[in-house]
Amino acid sequence: MxxxxxxxxxxxxxxxxxxxxxxxxxxxxxxxxxxxxxxxxxxxxxxxxxxxxxxxxxxxxxxxxxxxxxxxxxxxxxxxxxxxxxxxxxxxxxxxxxxxxxxxxxxxxxxxxxxxxxxxxxxxxxxxxxxxxxxxxxxxxxxxxxxxxxxxxxxxxxxxxxxxxxxxxxxxxxxxxxxxxxDVVGCELGGAVKNVIGLAVGIADGMGLGDNTKGSLITRGLAETTRLGAVMGADPMTFSGLAGLGDLVATASSPLSRNHTFGINLGRGMTLQETIAATKQTAEGVKSCESVLDLARRHGVDMPITETVVSIVHEGKPPVVALKELMSRPAKPERH
CATH class of the missing domain: 3.40.50.720 (NAD(P)-binding Rossmann-like Domain)
Structure with missing residues (x-):
C-alpha cells in the first residue's frame, strides 16, 4: 500500500x-x-x-x-x-x-x-x-x-x-x-485582477445599479485583464476558463466574496477606513488594485476599470464622480 x-x-x-x-x-x-x-x-x-x-x-x-x-x-x-x-x-x-x-x-x-x-x-x-x-x-x-x-x-x-x-x-x-x-502567468493574473473587478461590481451594487452595469463591468473587466495577460505572455484563452471568467463571475456576484462585499460598502458611501473596520478578513483587491495598475502602466496597458477602482479606494473619489468619468471616455470599437 x-x-x-x-x-x-x-x-x-x-x-x-x-x-x-x-x-x-x-x-x-x-x-x-x-x-x-x-x-x-x-x-x-x-x-x-x-x-x-x-x-x-x-x-x-x-x-x-x-x-x-x-x-x-x-x-x-x-x-x-x-x-x-x-x-x-x-x-x-x-x-x-x-x-x-x-x-x-x-x-x-x-x-x-x-x-x-x-x-x-x-x-x-x-x-x-x-x-x-x-x-x-x-x-x-x-x-x-x-x-x-x-x-x-x-x-x-x-x-x-x-x-x-x-x-x-x-x-x-x-x-x-x-x-x-x-500557463502560470495567465492563471495568476486572472486571480489577481478579478479581485479588482469584484470591487468595481460591488461598488456598483452598493450604488443601487442593476445587472446591465454588472454585466458590462464583468465583460470589460475581463477584456482589460486579457489585454494585460497578452502583453505579459499569457495564453488569452486562459481568461475564458476557470482561472479567468469562472473566478471573476463568482467573485463579482457572490455575497460570500470579500471583495464584492467590500465594494458594496464603498458604494453605499462608507469611507475606506470604515469599510476596513467592518471587514474581518482580507479583501485582496484593496491593496492589489494599486499594484495591478502599476503593473499595467509599466507594460503600457490601458485598464480603465482598475484605474477607477484605485481612484475610489485610495484617492477618495466619490463613486458617482468616478463612474461618470468612466462612462464619458472616448468611444471605441470592441476588439478581441
Whole structure:
C-alpha cells in the first residue's frame, strides 16, 4: 500500500483550512501551520476552525501546529495561504525548514506592492527555487461553499506539467475537480485582477445599479485583464476558463466574496477606513488594485476599470464622480 502524500499548509484562514480539508478528503496526510496555539488546539481537539469557519466539521485526520518545522517535515507539497502582501516576510521565515524537494503551492491571488511581482515570482525569489517547483491553485473557489463540500472546479498550474498533474491527483475529490495548466502567468493574473473587478461590481451594487452595469463591468473587466495577460505572455484563452471568467463571475456576484462585499460598502458611501473596520478578513483587491495598475502602466496597458477602482479606494473619489468619468471616455470599437 502506497504511503499517503504529505502536505503542509501554511495559513489557517478560511481558504487555507478548506484546501487542507480538500487534501485530507483526497487521502493526503495534512498538517496546517498557524500562528496561534489556541486555534491550532481547537482544530486538533474539536475538528473545527471557530475563527474562520464556525459550524464546519473538519476531517479528523487534519492536524494543526504552530511549529513550521513540524508542519514542513517530509512534505511533498508546501501550500502557502497567507495574505499576498505578507507572503515575502512569512516565507523568508519558513524557507529554512522547507524540504529541498518540496513543491511550493500558492493559493494567493494578488500582485506584490512595489515590486509588482506575481506570487509565484515572490516564492521563487524568496525560497530560491526554480519555477518548475512552484504551482498555483486558482478558480471560482469561495471557501465557505467548498467547506460545505459543494461541487467546484479549479485550475492547478505549473510550468512543469508533471508537477501540475501530481498536485491534481493530490487534491481531486468527488466535490473538488481540478484541471491542469502550464500557463502560470495567465492563471495568476486572472486571480489577481478579478479581485479588482469584484470591487468595481460591488461598488456598483452598493450604488443601487442593476445587472446591465454588472454585466458590462464583468465583460470589460475581463477584456482589460486579457489585454494585460497578452502583453505579459499569457495564453488569452486562459481568461475564458476557470482561472479567468469562472473566478471573476463568482467573485463579482457572490455575497460570500470579500471583495464584492467590500465594494458594496464603498458604494453605499462608507469611507475606506470604515469599510476596513467592518471587514474581518482580507479583501485582496484593496491593496492589489494599486499594484495591478502599476503593473499595467509599466507594460503600457490601458485598464480603465482598475484605474477607477484605485481612484475610489485610495484617492477618495466619490463613486458617482468616478463612474461618470468612466462612462464619458472616448468611444471605441470592441476588439478581441
Amino acid at each position: 502506497t504511503a499517503p502524500t504529505k502536505v503542509a499548509v501554511f495559513g489557517t484562514g478560511s481558504w487555507g483550512t478548506v484546501f487542507g480539508m480538500v487534501l485530507a478528503d483526497a487521502g493526503c496526510e495534512v498538517t496546517l501551520c498557524g500562528r496561534r496555539a489556541e486555534l491550532a488546539e481547537a482544530i486538533n481537539t474539536t475538528h473545527t476552525n471557530p475563527d474562520y469557519l464556525p459550524g464546519i466539521e473538519l476531517p479528523a485526520a487534519l492536524r494543526a501546529t504552530i511549529d513550521p518545522a513540524e508542519a514542513a517535515r517530509d512534505a511533498e507539497f508546501t501550500v502557502l495561504a497567507v495574505p499576498s502582501q505578507t507572503l515575502r516576510g512569512n516565507l523568508a521565515k519558513w524557507a529554512p525548514v522547507l524540504p529541498s524537494d518540496t513543491v511550493l503551492v500558492s493559493l494567493m491571488k494578488g500582485i506584490e506592492l512595489g515590486t509588482v511581482m506575481r506570487m509565484s515570482e515572490v516564492i521563487e525569489e524568496v525560497a530560491k527555487v526554480p519555477a518548475e517547483r512552484v504551482a498555483v491553485v486558482t478558480g471560482p473557489n469561495l471557501a465557505r461553499e467548498i467547506a460545505g463540500r459543494q461541487p467546484a472546479a479549479a485550475v492547478v498550474a505549473s510550468r512543469d506539467e508533471s508537477v501540475a498533474q501530481r498536485l491534481q491527483t493530490a487534491c481531486m475529490t468527488p466535490y473538488f475537480r481540478p484541471y491542469t495548466s502550464t
